[in-house]
Amino acid sequence: xxxxxxxxxxxxxxxxxxxxxxxxxxxxxxxxxxxxxxxxxxxxxxxxxxxxxxxxxxxxxxxxxxxxxxxxxxxxxxxxxxxxxxxxxxxxxxxxxxxxxxxxxxxxxxxxxxxxxxxxxxxxxxxxxxxxxxxxxxxxxxxxxxxxxxxxxxxxxxxxxxxxxxxxxxxxxxxxxxxxxxxxxxxxxxxxxxxxxxxxxxxxxxxxxxxxxxxxxxxxxxxxxxx
Numbered sequence: 001x002x003x004x005x006x007x008x009x010x011x012x013x014x015x016x017x018x019x020x021x022x023x024x025x026x027x028x029x030x031x032x033x034x035x036x037x038x039x040x041x042x043x044x045x046x047x048x049x050x051x052x053x054x055x056x057x058x059x060x061x062x063x064x065x066x067x068x069x070x071x072x073x074x075x076x077x078x079x080x081x082x083x084x085x086x087x088x089x090x091x092x093x094x095x096x097x098x099x100x101x102x103x104x105x106x107x108x109x110x111x112x113x114x115x116x117x118x119x120x121x122x123x124x125x126x127x128x129x130x131x132x133x134x135x136x137x138x139x140x141x142x143x144x145x146x147x148x149x150x151x152x153x154x155x156x157x158x159x160x161x162x163x164x165x166x167x168x169x170x171x172x173x174x175x176x177x178x179x180x181x182x183x184x185x186x187x188x189x190x191x192x193x194x195x196x197x198x199x200x201x202x203x204x205x206x207x208x209x210x211x212x213x214x215x216x217x218x219x220x221x222x223x224x225x226x227x
Contacts, residue, residue, distance in 0.1 A: 008213065008214060008215075008216060009213030009214065009215055009222065010215060010217075011195065011213075011215040011218055011220055011222050012126075014193060014222065014224050015126045015129075015130075018030075018130055018133075018135070018192070018193065019126075019129055019130065019133070022133065022135075029188065029189055029190045030134075030135045030136065030189075030190050030192040030193075031135070031136045031138055031185055031189050031190065031191050031192060032127065032130055032135050032136065032137050032138065032192055032193040032194070032195075033138050033140050033177075033181060033191070033193070033194040033195070033204055033207070033208070034123070034127065034137065034138070034139055034140070034194070034195045034196070035139075035140060035141065035195065035196035035197060035198070035201060035204075036139050036140075036141040036143060036148060036152075037141065037142075037143060037197075038197040038198070039120065039123070039195060039196055039197045039220060040119070040120055040123060040124065040139065041114070041115055041118040041119055041120060042118040042119075042120055043114070043118045045111055045114050045115070045118075045143065045147075046095075046143050046144075046147070048110075048114055049098065049107065049110055049111065049114075049147070050094060050098065052110060053098050053101060053102055057101050057102075060101060061097060061098075061101060064097045064100060064101060065093060065094065065097045068093050068096060068097050068100075069093050072093070072167070077089060077167065088175070089167070092167050095144060095147075095164050096164060096165065099146070099164060104146065107146075107147055108150050111147055111148065111150070111151055112150065112151060115151045123195070123218075124155065127155075127157070128155065131155075131156070131157070135192070136158060136185075136189070137155075137157040137158065138157065138158040138159070138160060138181075138185070139152050139157050139158070139159050139160070139161075140160045140161075140177045140180065140181060140204055141159070141160070141161045141162075142161070142162060142175070142177075143161055143162065144161055144162050144163070144164040145159060145161040145162065145163060145164070146164050147161075147164075148161055160177070160180045160181060160184060162175060176203050177201055177203055177204035177207075178203035178204055178206070178207045179203075181204065181207050182207070190225070191207055191208045191225060192208065192224070192225055193208060193222065193223070193224050193225070194207065194208040194222060194223045195220055195221070195222045196220065196221050196222075197219065197220055197221070198221070199212075199221055201221070202221075205221060205222070205223040206223065208223040208224065208225050209223040209224060209225045210223075211223060211224070
């Protein structure tokens with residue numbers, strides 16, 4: 001069940017307003033933030049990539065994962081990750097092992113194929129319309145820059161994602177979407193619109209507005225700044 005603070009809404013109304021009513025000054029300084037997995041596409045590309053690699057390299061994957069885990073473990077990681085957030089450190093290890101096993105060519109091919117097969121065509125169409133009007137479309141993801149850059153470049157969107165080879169980027173205060181947004185887009189920009197599939201991204205939504213809405217048809221959360 002959704003918390004009472006989530007107000008029902010129609011995301012298309014906001015798109016229509018921005019497309020039909022926004023002036024040039026708003027669009028040139030306006031930032032629209034959108035999640036990637038289960039939002040811009042309809043599945044979880046990172047999870048699917050992990051499953052694909054493990055199915056085809058099971059023994060090698062397990063061996064390399066254990067080796068990478070033990071090689072990189074230290075007191076700082078134990079304090080930072082294994083006590084408070086072991087899941088983040090495991091993701092760091094898994095992603096680096098996948099990269100070492102497969103290489104970027106195979107990963108890019110898989111990610112592009114997955115994108116094309118699962119793209120939310122309606123959402124991408126509306127975002128491209130806003131982009132053509134001058135809005136800054138920024139994909140904010142907990143996936144990795146190296147995994148997503150070739151896809152996002154295809155749409156000429158900006159990308160804020162995680163650095164795969166830096167475990168510091170997996171620490172929450174550096175990894176939170178709001179922190180990364182404010183670090184890259186601060187003075188001179190207006191945060192207009194944010195869209196995601198999960199309320200776990202509430203920090204990104206609240207960068208735009210505390211008035212968080214849920215589109216029951218599209219199963220997407222969004223926030224909108226009308227001032």
